[in-house]
Amino acid sequence: MARSSHWIVRRLSHLDGILLVLVLVLLGISLAVVASASGQSPARISGHLINMGLALAVMLVMANVPPHILSKVGPPLYVAGVVLLIAVALFGEVRNGSRRWLDLGVVAFQPSELLKLALPLMMAWYFQRNEGVLRAKHFLVGGAMLLVPFFLILRQPDLGTALMIGASGFYLLFFAGLPWKVMVGGAVLGGASLPVLWNFMHDYQQRRVLTLLDPSSDPLGAGYHIIQSTIAIGSGGLFGKGWMQGTQTQLDFIPERTTDFVFAVFGEEFGYLGAILLVGLYLAIVARGLVIAARAPTLFGRLMAATLSLNLFTYAFVNMGMVSGILPVVGVPLPLMSYGGTALVTLLLGMGILMSVATHRQLNKT
Amino acid sequence: MYPATTLKNLDLELARFVGRLKVGGAFVVLLAAALLGRAYYLQIVQQEHYLQRAESNRISLVPAAPHRGLILDRQGRILAENYSAYTLELTRTRIDDLDATLAQVGELVDITPGQLRRFRRLLSESHEFETVPLKSKLTDEEVAILAANRYRLPGVEIKARLFRNYRAGPGMAHVLGFIGRINDRDLERLREEGREQNYRGSAHIGKTGLEQSYETLLHGRTGFDQMETDSSGRAVRMLSRIAPVPGKDLRLHLDVELQAVAEQAFGDFLGGLVAIDPNTGGVLALVSKPGFDPNLFVDGIDPETWKSLNESPERPMVNRVLRGIYPPGSTIKPLMALAGLELGLRKPSDSINDPGYYSLPNSRHRFRDWKVEGHGVVDLRRSISQSCDTYYYRLAVDMGIDRMHDYLAKFGLGARTGIDLEGESSGLLPSRDWKQRRWKQPWYPGETVIAGIGQGYHLTTPLQLAVMTAMLANGGKQVEPRLVDAVRDSHDRDWQQLPGMSRGQVAITPAHLDVVRAGMLDVMSPGGTAARSAAGAPYTIAGKTGTAQVVGIRQGARYDASKLAREHRDHALFIAYAPAENPTIAVAVMVENGGSGSGTAAPVARAVFDYYLTGKRPVVPKLEAGNGTE
Numbered sequence: 001m002a003r004s005s006h007w008i009v010r011r012l013s014h015l016d017g018i019l020l021v022l023v024l025v026l027l028g029i030s031l032a033v034v035a036s037a038s039g040q041s042p043a044r045i046s047g048h049l050i051n052m053g054l055a056l057a058v059m060l061v062m063a064n065v066p067p068h069i070l071s072k073v074g075p076p077l078y079v080a081g082v083v084l085l086i087a088v089a090l091f092g093e094v095r096n097g098s099r100r101w102l103d104l105g106v107v108a109f110q111p112s113e114l115l116k117l118a119l120p121l122m123m124a125w126y127f128q129r130n131e132g133v134l135r136a137k138h139f140l141v142g143g144a145m146l147l148v149p150f151f152l153i154l155r156q157p158d159l160g161t162a163l164m165i166g167a168s169g170f171y172l173l174f175f176a177g178l179p180w181k182v183m184v185g186g187a188v189l190g191g192a193s194l195p196v197l198w199n200f201m202h203d204y205q206q207r208r209v210l211t212l213l214d215p216s217s218d219p220l221g222a223g224y225h226i227i228q229s230t231i232a233i234g235s236g237g238l239f240g241k242g243w244m245q246g247t248q249t250q251l252d253f254i255p256e257r258t259t260d261f262v263f264a265v266f267g268e269e270f271g272y273l274g275a276i277l278l279v280g281l282y283l284a285i286v287a288r289g290l291v292i293a294a295r296a297p298t299l300f301g302r303l304m305a306a307t308l309s310l311n312l313f314t315y316a317f318v319n320m321g322m323v324s325g326i327l328p329v330v331g332v333p334l335p336l337m338s339y340g341g342t343a344l345v346t347l348l349l350g351m352g353i354l355m356s357v358a359t360h361r362q363l364n365k366t
Numbered sequence: 367m368y369p370a371t372t373l374k375n376l377d378l379e380l381a382r383f384v385g386r387l388k389v390g391g392a393f394v395v396l397l398a399a400a401l402l403g404r405a406y407y408l409q410i411v412q413q414e415h416y417l418q419r420a421e422s423n424r425i426s427l428v429p430a431a432p433h434r435g436l437i438l439d440r441q442g443r444i445l446a447e448n449y450s451a452y453t454l455e456l457t458r459t460r461i462d463d464l465d466a467t468l469a470q471v472g473e474l475v476d477i478t479p480g481q482l483r484r485f486r487r488l489l490s491e492s493h494e495f496e497t498v499p500l501k502s503k504l505t506d507e508e509v510a511i512l513a514a515n516r517y518r519l520p521g522v523e524i525k526a527r528l529f530r531n532y533r534a535g536p537g538m539a540h541v542l543g544f545i546g547r548i549n550d551r552d553l554e555r556l557r558e559e560g561r562e563q564n565y566r567g568s569a570h571i572g573k574t575g576l577e578q579s580y581e582t583l584l585h586g587r588t589g590f591d592q593m594e595t596d597s598s599g600r601a602v603r604m605l606s607r608i609a610p611v612p613g614k615d616l617r618l619h620l621d622v623e624l625q626a627v628a629e630q631a632f633g634d635f636l637g638g639l640v641a642i643d644p645n646t647g648g649v650l651a652l653v654s655k656p657g658f659d660p661n662l663f664v665d666g667i668d669p670e671t672w673k674s675l676n677e678s679p680e681r682p683m684v685n686r687v688l689r690g691i692y693p694p695g696s697t698i699k700p701l702m703a704l705a706g707l708e709l710g711l712r713k714p715s716d717s718i719n720d721p722g723y724y725s726l727p728n729s730r731h732r733f734r735d736w737k738v739e740g741h742g743v744v745d746l747r748r749s750i751s752q753s754c755d756t757y758y759y760r761l762a763v764d765m766g767i768d769r770m771h772d773y774l775a776k777f778g779l780g781a782r783t784g785i786d787l788e789g790e791s792s793g794l795l796p797s798r799d800w801k802q803r804r805w806k807q808p809w810y811p812g813e814t815v816i817a818g819i820g821q822g823y824h825l826t827t828p829l830q831l832a833v834m835t836a837m838l839a840n841g842g843k844q845v846e847p848r849l850v851d852a853v854r855d856s857h858d859r860d861w862q863q864l865p866g867m868s869r870g871q872v873a874i875t876p877a878h879l880d881v882v883r884a885g886m887l888d889v890m891s892p893g894g895t896a897a898r899s900a901a902g903a904p905y906t907i908a909g910k911t912g913t914a915q916v917v918g919i920r921q922g923a924r925y926d927a928s929k930l931a932r933e934h935r936d937h938a939l940f941i942a943y944a945p946a947e948n949p950t951i952a953v954a955v956m957v958e959n960g961g962s963g964s965g966t967a968a969p970v971a972r973a974v975f976d977y978y979l980t981g982k983r984p985v986v987p988k989l990e991a992g993n994g995t996e
């Protein structure tokens with residue numbers, strides 16, 4: 001009995017206290033908002049609770065996996081992900097006009113989800129292997145690791161996911177020390193190629209961008225979502241309309257309001273003060289993640305911690321930016337807030353890795 | 367272990383990494399600032415705007431149409447009322463295959479070809495998203511059948527609607543008019559007048575008659591239920607309610623029984639009659655024959671029926687009393703006589719010797735009297751009772767057209783009477799000035815001659831003749847005819863009398879008026895032109911007959927009604943008031959192709975007087991177009 005409780009304490013000791021509290025606070029807020037947004041649907045609330053339990057368990061497990069073992073998972077996971085992406089391109093199932101899904105008989109699966117973690121793991125593993133002797137060659141190889149899945153996903157077409165995965169790869173290159181002049185040169189080149197990229201974009205992608213620039217141009221179509229969500233947020237004012245009091249939310253005007261547009265619900269019911277709190281919580285997680293990165297004993301740990309932190313905030317930024325009408329509508333959930341099992345598990349898996357990096361500081365030599 | 371250079375690299379890399387962390391952190395803070403900046407803009411700067419939009423999302427105003435006011439006659443008999451009934455309505459945008467749906471509906475309930483045509487016409491006139499009635503006044507059985515099959519007929523609805531029913535029949539159509547579905551033109555007008563908000567929820571608007579002229583009072587004020595609705599437009603709950611204010615009821619001066627008596631008195635003839643109270647201007651009866659069934663128009667008339675009404679040679683859609691313009695003929699003579707007296711051109715005792723014609727000085731053209739052999743010695747009173755043309759030819763020449771115009775204008779000729787119905791004609795009261803303006807031609811003396819007996823350019827409506835008659839009866843009070851006597855808010859409230867309208871008073875020397883009136887009394891007395899029509903009346907009548915020519919009669923030819931096709935016969939005119947000593951009713955009658963005023967028009971007036979003054983319903987008089995005297 002005593003031995004088992006000792007074991008449990010040891011497992012729990014790998015949880016980072018600060019991160020845990022921040023995550024739990026966000027999940028608590030999420031539960032309240034999803035309850036309101038779903039009209040207190042018991043199915044939604046219990047489903048959300050189950051997802052949270054599952055994701056927290058995954059986080060606990062990941063926190064206990066030492067980074068050096070984690071780093072070895074990178075290459076096979078990455079290769080498997082890329083192979084699956086190619087399989088998707090060849091045999092994938094078309095849903096809503098894009099080829100993203102792979103039918104594995106029992107479940108349909110989006111291999112691009114796998115890459116969200118596999119890509120940083122792979123690149124961090126690669127840079128860790130070449131620690132201390134990093135040269136241009138290694139950045140070129142790292143860049144290649146990034147671009148292969150990026151273009152495969154872009155072809156599906158899934159611009160949103162491709163950009164998010166591209167961003168995580170870029171963060172890793174950045175923290176690994178990608179020279180500034182390369183970045184500046186790349187930015188110039190990228191800017192110059194925007195018109196070309198525009199031509200390669202699909203109609204619906206172009207429309208999304210155009211709708212963003214002027215939502216009222218399509219008030220009943222794609223613009224409807226943005227118009228309704230900005231109305232929701234704006235009408236919340238400083239203090240919000242109060243929990244379960246948002247008219248836009250309760251009367252069905254906000255689309256996807258438990259998932260992608262959950263921030264509109266939150267903004268309407270909790271107002272500007274709520275928004276400050278929410279952004280503050282994300283910033284606190286990033287800050288904690290960056291501290292963990294700074295203290296990490298290995299390059300792998302540093303790169304993973306820093307990348308995962310920035311990644312989380314990027315998701316939050318893209319989601320809130322989209323819902324409040326400054327970014328195009330891309331299907332990105334709000335981290336730790338949106339309803340949805342896959343995203344939550346993936347996110348807390350990342351949190352688990354952060355915690356693992358944080359708590360395995362002295363344990364990296366075997 | 368690591369070689370030294372590698373260790374040095376490691377330190378360098380670590381330092382660089384920490385630097386990169388700071389850049390990364392700064393980047394994140396920048397993004398966070400962008401988000402909060404945007405949220406600040408939306409939630410603080412623009413809060414009002416978005417709150418308003420959220421409210422207008424949430425709150426929808428569901429209009430509640432008011433009940434239309436009733437129209438009652440002077441005895442309180444209901445002439446226009448409302449009833450609610452179920453209608454079958456279709457919404458074009460919600461139906462994929464209209465023909466298939468119509469066929470399906472046709473299998474469930476009877477749809478007549480007329481209803482189908484009317485539906486197609488309404489459909490072409492309305493917007494795609496509007497619901498258009500296919501069949502109204504569904505029976506309970508039809509409602510049950512349709513309700514049971516509603517699930518397989520998307521876009522087909524059964525709605526409870528308020529309808530208008532005109533009880534009084536075709537005879538009242540020209541007075542009441544009718545309501546009809548609001549069309550684009552109505553909408554545009556309502557918008558221009560800023561009243562369209564009040565018509566949300568109303569499908570009908572007054573199109574003609576009193577329904578049109580009293581639309582504002584009859585319609586009432588639309589109420590609004592403030593409903594909270596969700597994004598699909600479903601009402602969640604009622605937030606507040608502004609109750610509709612029902613339209614006002616109208617009570618008329620008109621007596622529908624008197625109206626029926628008058629209409630009946632026309633027999634087979636067409637024409638118009640208007641009876642007014644000379645003291646108030648209240649319209650006691652207003653008949654334009656033929657009428658039509660106003661109920662046909664309430665929910666849209668089918669094109670065939672509309673065509674037949676519109677193209678009928680009898681022209682049932684024209685209100686003859688307001689819009690029919692006819693030369694007043696001899697009915698103008700009493701007023702001409704009064705003008706002669708008032709202008710100092712004649713004294714009552716002045717008399718002429720009538721040879722049966724009149725010629726202008728230095729002209730051989732003979733303006734003939736209707737009595738070929740002439741009337742002999744004729745003074746003013748006799749000129750009226752015998753309707754002596756020669757007397758008035760000469761008087762007209764002495765008066766001149768401009769003085770004639772000015773005096774006759776005081777009695778309302780040549781101008782709209784101001785009755786509370788729209789579409790009135792102003793007729794034509796000729797003058798030198800008018801002819802110059804209209805025809806750019808000088809006035810010829812011969813035109814003055816025939817103007818003296820109400821021929822030539824003169825054109826009057828029966829209504830104008832009635833007002834003129836009323837003024838002779840009331841001693842010069844310029845009354846405006848009014849159909850509506852009083853209004854009330856709803857049936858538990860008291861009637862509020864509308865003030866009678868008078869434009870002023872024409873000063874008339876009593877002695878002059880007395881002579882003219884005596885002449886008109888003589889008309890109805892033994893020896894007078896219409897004595898027959900007054901025979902046996904327990905009250906006195908003062909009147910004047912007239913004819914309005916339909917075809918010209920050549921110089922020297924004789925008018926012989928019996929040799930003319932009916933549609934070429936003259937229109938018979940008659941004006942009268944009674945009782946002559948203390949008039950309470952003044953009428954003007956026009957019998958289309960009636961031949962002579964005394965033969966056909968005067969008996970109609972008699973029937974009206976009888977009923978109005980004694981309550982006696984006449985035995986339906988037999989009218990004939992005879993060769994009677996004028």
